[in-house]
Amino acid sequence: xxxxxxxxxxxxxxxxxxxxxxEGDIQGSWVNELRRAWRAVRMAASGASIRLVLADVQIIDTxxxxxxxxxxxDGVGIFATGPSAAAIRDEIxxxxxxxxxxxxT
Numbered sequence: 860x861x862x863x864x865x866x867x868x869x870x871x872x873x874x875x876x877x878x879x880x881x882e883g884d885i886q887g888s889w890v891n892e893l894r895r896a897w898r899a900v901r902m903a904a905s906g907a908s909i910r911l912v913l914a915d916v917q918i919i920d921t922x923x924x925x926x927x928x929x930x931x932x933d934g935v936g937i938f939a940t941g942p943s944a945a946a947i948r949d950e951i952x953x954x955x956x957x958x959x960x961x962x963x964t
Contacts, residue, residue, distance in 0.1 A: 931951060
């Protein structure tokens with residue numbers, strides 16, 4: 860099971876930031892559900908920043924890792940809350956070529 864919460868925030872400088880908060884496991888059919896949610900937010904964001912928060916993620920399969928790398932390559936910042944999620948984030952960040960603005964907890 861994967862819970863995906865999307866929130867649009869307006870920063871003090873007026874810039875919009877979209878956040879996808881994930882709770883659960885990124886595996887199996889949930890990978891496609893995350894891809895669908897990301898695409899919907901990306902369309903709605905109209906160039907605004909998008910960040911992904913791994914709030915309570917403990918399991919991620921190969922397809923999930925590939926999707927997170929794709930998202931990161933598209934400019935999505937990846938953040939983590941907790942040691943398990945941080946380990947997943949670090950694996951994604953280390954497997955990518957570009958620096959990640961969300962590589963700290």
